[in-house]
Amino acid sequence: MLEKSFSPADVETKLYEAWERSGAFAAQPGSNAQPYTIMIPPPNVTGSLHVGHALTNTIQDILIRWRRMQGRDALWQPGTDHAGIAAQMVVERQLAAEGVSRKEIGRPAFVDKVWEWKAQSGGTITQQLRRLGSSLDWERERFTMDAGLSDAVREVFVTLYRQGLIYRDRRLVNWDPKFQSAISDLEVESREIKGSLWHIRYPVEGTEEWITVATTRPETMLGDTAIAVHPADARYAALLGKFAIVPLTGRRVPILADEYSDPEKGTGAVKITPAHDFNDFNVGRRHDLPMPSVLDREAKVTLSEINLAAVPGIADPDWTRTLGGQDRFAARKAIVAELERLELLVKVEPHTHQVPHGDRSEVPIEPLLTTQWYADAKTLAAPAIEAVETGKTVFMPKQWENTFFAWMRDIQPWCISRQLWWGHRIPAWYGPDGEVFVGHTEDDAKAAALAHYGHDEPLTQDEDVLDTWFSSALWPFSTLGWPEKTADLARYYPGDVLVTGFDIIFFWVARMMMMGLHFMGDVPFRTVYIHGLVRDERGQKMSKSKGNVIDPLAMVDQFGADALRFTICALTGPGRDVKLGAARVEEYRRFVTKLWNAARLCEMNAVRPDPAFDPAAAQGPLARWMLDAANTALAEATAALEAYRFDDYAAACYRFTWKTFCDWFLEFAKPSFADDAELRAATAHVLGMLLRLLHPVMPFVSATLWQDFGFGEAEGLIRAPWPDAAPVTGAAEARAELEWVVRLIGEVRTVRSEMNVPPSILAPLLLKDATAETMARAGRWSEVIGRMARASEVSPLSGEPPRNSAQMGLDEATIVLPLEGLIDLAAERVRLTRERAKAEAELKKVQTKLSQADFIARAKPEVVEENRERLAAFTADMTRLDAAMKRIE
Known part of the structure; x- marks a missing residue:
C-alpha cells in the first residue's frame, strides 16, 4: 500500500545502493547489444557538486538510462581529474596550518601528502553524484593519475616529442605569481578594475620633441623596447624611424609603424614591452625587438636584463636600481611619483578596465616570458577541423561549430608545462650541458644519453608537470586501457555523445579530438551536446557576492532528486541558459506529487498489471483513447530524446502525465473502475508505459511505483525495455470523441472561471446547431460533462440563445452558457x-x-x-x- 505522500529521503539512498549492489549500472561488454558510450567530463578531485555539475550529469544520466532501456550496452565512464593547481593548493593550505611548507618537506613527501589527501577526501564529488541519481559504471572509475592513465600520458608525450610535435620554446605565458606557475586561459578570469591611465612623455632623440604614450601599467616601462604608431597616423609620420628615450632607464628605442596601434585609443602611440604583454610580444616578433624581462616569477622588479643609462632629467640609474626587488604595485607607486617629480607625467585619468586574475589565487596574472614545453596545436588541429567539417563529429546546437572553427583555425602553440609538483612529471631529463633526453623511463633517458655522450653522465629530470588538460585530452581512450589494445577500446571507442558546457570547447573538447584522431585514428565522440549556463531565476549569473548561488544538494534535501532533475530537464533547451530557482524546483516537486497521488488513486481502484491484456483488443472508447494518447506521448518523448531536445521530452512527459492522464482520463474513469476490468487493465498498461517514459528523468519515484504496482522489482525498472507503441483498434474514432468531450469541458470551465461563476452552482449547457452525432456524444458522456463542467443538463437549443449568455464555438456547434441569475452581470x-x-x-x-x-x-x-x-x-x-x-x- 502506497504511503500518503512520497518521501524522497526514505527512498533515494536505499534504492541507489540497491542499484549499485546489483550491478544495474554496469556495461555489458560480453553481450551482443550495440554499445552506447558517454565519457563523463571528469570533475576535479577537489570538487563539490555545484549547479553546473547537476546540469551536465542530469543530461548524461537521462541519455544513459534511456539507451540502457532501449537495450543498448550502455557505458557511462566515471572518473575524476587530478586538478593540478587546485589539489596542490588544498594540501599546501593543510601544511601551512601545521606550520610547514611543501619546500621544507620536499617533493616526494609532498606528493605522498597529496595522495593521502586524495584517499581520504578525494571522493566527495563522486558520492554527491550518487545523491543526484547518476547511474555511472562505478566499477570502472578512473583517476587521471592512475598507473594506467599515467602510462598513456608518457606514451603520448614521448611519441609526440619524437614526431616533432612537442618541443621547448621561449614564449609569453599566463603566469600566476602566487602559485609561480604558468596557467591555462581557462584558469584566468577577467575582473573589472577601477584603475588609472597614466600619460607619460618620452623625449625624441636629437630633437626638442616629445611623444606621449598612455599606459595602465607604468612599472612595465622599464622593459620598453619600442614605441609603435599606426602607419596611417599623420600625427606621427615625421617621427617614424627616429628613436625615443625611455624615462628612468635611458634606453634608446625605435619609433616604428605597426597596425596594432589604434589611433583612436589613448594618444595613438603605444609603448611596446614584448616580455610583459601578449600583443606587444607579437609586435616584438614582427620587428625583431629585444625582449628583456623586468618582473620575476614573484612579480617583483628585476633589472638583470636591463642596461641603464644616465640621461639628465630623464633617467638616473642609481634611483632606478632602488626598484630592484620591489613588488610590482609598490614599484608602480614609486615610478609614478618619480615621473611626476621629473615632470614627465602629463596627466592621469580614471580608467576602468579588465584585469586578468588567477581564478584560484585571485591575484593579477602577469604575462611572463619563460621557457616552457609546447605542443604543435596547429598540426594536431587540422584533422579535428576536418572531422567537424565533414560531419564525423557534430555539434548540438550546430552554431557551436562556428566557435570551434574560430579558435581552431587561429590556434596558438599549446603550453603544456606547469611549475607544480602535483601532476604528471614531464618525462624529460637533462644532461650537464642542457641536452634533453625524453623517454618513457629514466633508464630510457640514460640509454639515450649514453649513446649521445659515449659515456655515463648525470641526468636531472625536468621539474615541471604537464598541464592537467593534457591528461584529460586522452580521457576517451586512456580510460579504456590504451596504449594496450584492449577489448574495451575496440568496443567502446569512439563514444556516442559528449555532454559539456561551451566554456571548455577549446580547452577540452578540441584537445580530445586532436589526441583521439592522432592516436586512435578516429574522433572520440560522434556528437558534442553543448548546454548553456545555469543562471538564477531572473537570468543573472550566479555568484557568491550576489548571494544567488544555488546548492543542488540543498535542493535534493528539500525537494528530492527527481524534482531537481525534472526541473533541469524541463529548462534545458538548445542554445538556452537554464534559469533555475527554488520556486521552479518546488513547482516540479508538485509534479512528482501529482504522479504519486494519481498512482494512489489507481491503487485504491484495484488497478494492477494484467499480463493477458492486449491493447489491440480494447473495446471501450475511454480505454482506446488513453492507449492511443500514450502512444502519442511515447512518440513525442522518444523523438525529443533522439534530437537532444530535453525540454521537449520533459514537456511531453509533463503534458501527458498531468493533463491527459491525471486531469482527464482518471477523472473520466473514476465511476467506471469498479465495474470495468478492461479499463483497469488498460490503466495499468498506460501507467507502466508512463513510469518507463519518466524513468530516465525521475528514476526514484518511477522505480518505487514500478515495484508497488507489481511491474517488477524497483531496481529492475532501470533495465526494463523502453515502451513500444501498441496498435489500438478504433483509435481515431475514440480520439475524436474523447477530445471533443475534453474541449467542451475545457471551454465551459474557462468561461465559468473568467465570469467568476462559483463552482457550487450548476448551470445548463445548450448546444446550438449541433448535429445528431454531436448530441449523441453529449448523451453518451453526459455524466462526465455534468460532473466536470458543473452542468445541470446538456440540451439542444433550437431558437435564439437566452439573454446574457456566454457563447463558445465547438466545431459545427455553439456552446451556450446562460449567465442570467448565476452572477451579478453589472x-x-x-x-x-x-x-x-x-x-x-x-x-x-x-x-x-x-x-x-x-x-x-x-x-x-x-x-x-x-x-x-x-x-x-x-x-x-x-x-x-x-x-x-x-x-x-
Whole structure:
C-alpha cells in the first residue's frame, strides 16, 4: 500500500545502493547489444557538486538510462581529474596550518601528502553524484593519475616529442605569481578594475620633441623596447624611424609603424614591452625587438636584463636600481611619483578596465616570458577541423561549430608545462650541458644519453608537470586501457555523445579530438551536446557576492532528486541558459506529487498489471483513447530524446502525465473502475508505459511505483525495455470523441472561471446547431460533462440563445452558457473593465520601455528579456479580458 505522500529521503539512498549492489549500472561488454558510450567530463578531485555539475550529469544520466532501456550496452565512464593547481593548493593550505611548507618537506613527501589527501577526501564529488541519481559504471572509475592513465600520458608525450610535435620554446605565458606557475586561459578570469591611465612623455632623440604614450601599467616601462604608431597616423609620420628615450632607464628605442596601434585609443602611440604583454610580444616578433624581462616569477622588479643609462632629467640609474626587488604595485607607486617629480607625467585619468586574475589565487596574472614545453596545436588541429567539417563529429546546437572553427583555425602553440609538483612529471631529463633526453623511463633517458655522450653522465629530470588538460585530452581512450589494445577500446571507442558546457570547447573538447584522431585514428565522440549556463531565476549569473548561488544538494534535501532533475530537464533547451530557482524546483516537486497521488488513486481502484491484456483488443472508447494518447506521448518523448531536445521530452512527459492522464482520463474513469476490468487493465498498461517514459528523468519515484504496482522489482525498472507503441483498434474514432468531450469541458470551465461563476452552482449547457452525432456524444458522456463542467443538463437549443449568455464555438456547434441569475452581470462588467484598464496601463509602461533604444542597449540582457516576458503576459491578459467582456455585452 502506497504511503500518503512520497518521501524522497526514505527512498533515494536505499534504492541507489540497491542499484549499485546489483550491478544495474554496469556495461555489458560480453553481450551482443550495440554499445552506447558517454565519457563523463571528469570533475576535479577537489570538487563539490555545484549547479553546473547537476546540469551536465542530469543530461548524461537521462541519455544513459534511456539507451540502457532501449537495450543498448550502455557505458557511462566515471572518473575524476587530478586538478593540478587546485589539489596542490588544498594540501599546501593543510601544511601551512601545521606550520610547514611543501619546500621544507620536499617533493616526494609532498606528493605522498597529496595522495593521502586524495584517499581520504578525494571522493566527495563522486558520492554527491550518487545523491543526484547518476547511474555511472562505478566499477570502472578512473583517476587521471592512475598507473594506467599515467602510462598513456608518457606514451603520448614521448611519441609526440619524437614526431616533432612537442618541443621547448621561449614564449609569453599566463603566469600566476602566487602559485609561480604558468596557467591555462581557462584558469584566468577577467575582473573589472577601477584603475588609472597614466600619460607619460618620452623625449625624441636629437630633437626638442616629445611623444606621449598612455599606459595602465607604468612599472612595465622599464622593459620598453619600442614605441609603435599606426602607419596611417599623420600625427606621427615625421617621427617614424627616429628613436625615443625611455624615462628612468635611458634606453634608446625605435619609433616604428605597426597596425596594432589604434589611433583612436589613448594618444595613438603605444609603448611596446614584448616580455610583459601578449600583443606587444607579437609586435616584438614582427620587428625583431629585444625582449628583456623586468618582473620575476614573484612579480617583483628585476633589472638583470636591463642596461641603464644616465640621461639628465630623464633617467638616473642609481634611483632606478632602488626598484630592484620591489613588488610590482609598490614599484608602480614609486615610478609614478618619480615621473611626476621629473615632470614627465602629463596627466592621469580614471580608467576602468579588465584585469586578468588567477581564478584560484585571485591575484593579477602577469604575462611572463619563460621557457616552457609546447605542443604543435596547429598540426594536431587540422584533422579535428576536418572531422567537424565533414560531419564525423557534430555539434548540438550546430552554431557551436562556428566557435570551434574560430579558435581552431587561429590556434596558438599549446603550453603544456606547469611549475607544480602535483601532476604528471614531464618525462624529460637533462644532461650537464642542457641536452634533453625524453623517454618513457629514466633508464630510457640514460640509454639515450649514453649513446649521445659515449659515456655515463648525470641526468636531472625536468621539474615541471604537464598541464592537467593534457591528461584529460586522452580521457576517451586512456580510460579504456590504451596504449594496450584492449577489448574495451575496440568496443567502446569512439563514444556516442559528449555532454559539456561551451566554456571548455577549446580547452577540452578540441584537445580530445586532436589526441583521439592522432592516436586512435578516429574522433572520440560522434556528437558534442553543448548546454548553456545555469543562471538564477531572473537570468543573472550566479555568484557568491550576489548571494544567488544555488546548492543542488540543498535542493535534493528539500525537494528530492527527481524534482531537481525534472526541473533541469524541463529548462534545458538548445542554445538556452537554464534559469533555475527554488520556486521552479518546488513547482516540479508538485509534479512528482501529482504522479504519486494519481498512482494512489489507481491503487485504491484495484488497478494492477494484467499480463493477458492486449491493447489491440480494447473495446471501450475511454480505454482506446488513453492507449492511443500514450502512444502519442511515447512518440513525442522518444523523438525529443533522439534530437537532444530535453525540454521537449520533459514537456511531453509533463503534458501527458498531468493533463491527459491525471486531469482527464482518471477523472473520466473514476465511476467506471469498479465495474470495468478492461479499463483497469488498460490503466495499468498506460501507467507502466508512463513510469518507463519518466524513468530516465525521475528514476526514484518511477522505480518505487514500478515495484508497488507489481511491474517488477524497483531496481529492475532501470533495465526494463523502453515502451513500444501498441496498435489500438478504433483509435481515431475514440480520439475524436474523447477530445471533443475534453474541449467542451475545457471551454465551459474557462468561461465559468473568467465570469467568476462559483463552482457550487450548476448551470445548463445548450448546444446550438449541433448535429445528431454531436448530441449523441453529449448523451453518451453526459455524466462526465455534468460532473466536470458543473452542468445541470446538456440540451439542444433550437431558437435564439437566452439573454446574457456566454457563447463558445465547438466545431459545427455553439456552446451556450446562460449567465442570467448565476452572477451579478453589472458587477462583473465593472470588475472586468477595471482589470482591463490595469492590464492596459501595465502593457503601455512595458511597451514604452522596450521602444527606447537606449534601454535595450544599456539594460542587462536578463532585464530586457524579463520585460519582453511581461509584455507577452499583459498582451495575453488583454486578449482574455476582451473576450470575457464580449461574452456579456
